[in-house]
Each structure stands twice: as structure tokens, then as C-alpha cells.
Amino acid sequence: MTSSNRLYQEIGNELKSLLKMGTYKIGDRLPPERDIAETFSVSRTVVREALIMLELENLITVKKGSGVYVIGLPDDVLSEQDKLIEEEDFGPFELLQARQLIESNIAAFAATQMVKTDILELRSILEQEKQVLSQGIMDDYSADEMFHIAIARATKNSVLEGLLHDLWQKRHASKMWDKLHSRITDHSYRKQWLFDHEKILQALQIKDANAARQAMWQHLENVKQTLMTVSDSEDPNFDGYLFDSIPVTIVR
Numbered sequence: 001m002t003s004s005n006r007l008y009q010e011i012g013n014e015l016k017s018l019l020k021m022g023t024y025k026i027g028d029r030l031p032p033e034r035d036i037a038e039t040f041s042v043s044r045t046v047v048r049e050a051l052i053m054l055e056l057e058n059l060i061t062v063k064k065g066s067g068v069y070v071i072g073l074p075d076d077v078l079s080e081q082d083k084l085i086e087e088e089d090f091g092p093f094e095l096l097q098a099r100q101l102i103e104s105n106i107a108a109f110a111a112t113q114m115v116k117t118d119i120l121e122l123r124s125i126l127e128q129e130k131q132v133l134s135q136g137i138m139d140d141y142s143a144d145e146m147f148h149i150a151i152a153r154a155t156k157n158s159v160l161e162g163l164l165h166d167l168w169q170k171r172h173a174s175k176m177w178d179k180l181h182s183r184i185t186d187h188s189y190r191k192q193w194l195f196d197h198e199k200i201l202q203a204l205q206i207k208d209a210n211a212a213r214q215a216m217w218q219h220l221e222n223v224k225q226t227l228m229t230v231s232d233s234e235d236p237n238f239d240g241y242l243f244d245s246i247p248v249t250i251v252r
Contacts, residue, residue, distance in 0.1 A: 008049035008091045011040050015050060016074045019059065030060065030068040033232075045228060049091035052176045062183060062233045090170055092177045093224060099167055100220040103148065106164070108213035110154040111204050118154040122201050125150060129194055138187030147197055151204070151216075183231040196222055 005013070015036075018024055030036070033047045040047075051068055054060045059072045110118075129143035145168050152164040171177050196219035203211035 006091065006094065007042065008046050008053060008094070011036075011042060011046055012050035012053040014040060015054060016059065019070065019073050024070050026070050026073065028070045029066075030070065032067070045093035045224070046091070048180075048228065048231070049093060049176065052092075052179050053089075056175055056179055064183070064233050067233055089174055089176050092171075092174065092180045092227070095167065095170060095174070095177070096220060096224045096227075100217060100224070102163065102167070103151075103220060104213045104217040106152050106155060106160055107200060107204070107216035108209040109157075109160075110151045111207050111209040111212040113155050114204055114207055115154075118150070119201075119205055121150050122147065122154075122204065126194070126197055126201060129197065133190055133194060138190050144193065144197075151200070154204075180227065180231050183233070184227075186230060189226045189230065192222060192226070193219070 015030075024030060030051075031039075033044050033051070036047045036050075037044045051060060051062070055062060057072075057074070059070065059074060060068050061071045062068050125143055125147045129147065132140050132143060149161065149164050149168065152161045155161070196215070200212060200215040200219060203215045
């Protein structure tokens with residue numbers, strides 16, 4: 001392992017070492033995520049990301065309600081595709097944590113800069129989101145993306161807007177994000193996200209920076225917890241902590 005490895009890559013490489021040593025053979029079921037997390041003293045989100053990495057390398061398969069099974073053994077030399085995954089991809093929960101830290105503060109600043117046209121744009125985007133969901137189209141995230149980027153644009157700071165564009169592009173390009181979503185069959189959680197968006201807009205409309213920060217923070221916390229739960233192969237009712245979230249300090 002090198003210090004430049006992301007944490008999920010380090011855990012993924014540790015698991016691959018166990019496969020190489022013969023600790024687990026083809027057809028074996030890996031221990032539950034909770035046990036792996038305790039063994040390596042990391043969160044379950046890191047373990048989930050490490051398993052997604054191994055899944056993309058065709059070393060394991062995930063069976064809903066059953067667990068994770070070994071279907072291949074690692075080669076000594078990574079393929080070009082596997083190298084690309086390790087070098088360029090980001091763990092989906094790592095990316096969400098970055099968004100939570102950045103976007104909560106963007107929302108707070110946007111609340112101080114809001115003008116009428118910004119509010120009207122956000123209302124229009126929410127209407128688009130409502131229409132899409134009312135039609136039962138649960139896998140269209142375009143309005144979701146527009147809503148978050150519009151908030152960054154409302155700061156009148158092109159660097160912040162560009163940063164949000166970059167974060168969404170990382171999501172679009174992420175094979176790990178796609179693999180995580182391939183496990184999800186129930187998209188009804190999107191209605192909760194719409195409710196979260198409405199709360200964010202309410203805070204922005206009254207120019208309450210602290211409320212906007214808190215609403216955005218909680219929204220992305222809800223996203224993390226929801227995605228962790230609905231993509232869980234072992235325990236759909238998982239209620240543990242994802243990883244330590246840095247609490248928002250509200251100064252009045």
C-alpha cells in the first residue's frame with residue numbers, strides 16, 4: 001500500500017491479499033460488512049466502497065439478502081481497466097461527504113446573496129423535479145443536479161459554481177457510483193429528497209444562512225444514509241452510523 005491510496009483502496013487491497021493467500025476461495029462467502037469494518041477499524045461505508053472496487057474487478061458478486069461471494073482471484077498485475085478504477089475513481093460515500101462539507105457552506109453563503117430571480121429559478125427546478133417524480137420516473141436526477149448547482153450559482157461566485165459542476169462530473173464519471181446504484185431497485189426515497197430540497201429553499205427564501213446550512217447538511221446526510229441502506233446486501237434495516245459526521249456549528 002502507498003500513502004496515496006484512498007482508504008477504501010487500502011481496505012480493498014487488504015481483502016485482495018486475503019484472496020491471494022487462499023483465506024477465501026471461489027464460492028466462499030465473505031464475512032459481513034460489519035465484521036470487516038471491525039477487523040480493519042474503519043466505517044461500513046469504507047468497506048462498502050472497497051467491496052464495490054472488488055466487484056468492478058470481477059472478484060466478488062453481491063447477492064441481495066445473502067451476502068458477498070468470491071467469484072475470482074486477483075492477478076499479480078492489474079488490468080488497465082482496474083488501474084483506471086484505482087487511480088481515478090472516488091468512493092461514492094467519500095464523494096458525498098465532500099459534498100456535505102462544501103455544499104452546506106455554499107448554501108449558507110447563497111442565503112445571503114439571494115435575489116428574486118434566484119428564488120424563481122429554484123422554484124421552477126423544484127416543479128420539474130415534482131413532475132418527474134409524479135410520472136414515476138425515479139432514475140432521472142437532472143433536476144436534482146440543477147437544483148444544487150443553481151444554489152452555487154446564486155452565490156455569484158463562479159469558483160463555487162465551477163466546484164459544484166466538477167463534483168457532479170466526478171459522480172457522472174464514477175464507475176463505483178454506477179455500481180452502487182445498480183444494486184438499488186426501490187427509488188421511492190427520491191420523494192424524501194424532494195422534501196429536503198423544499199426545506200432548503202424555504203431557508204434560502206428567508207435569507208437564513210444558518211438554517212440553509214443545516215438543511216443542506218441534513219439533506220446530504222439523508223442521502224448518505226439512504227444509499228447505504230437501500231444498497232445493503234445483508235441487512236436492509238441497517239441502522240448504524242455511516243461514518244463520523246462533523247457537526248454543523250450554528251452561530252447566532
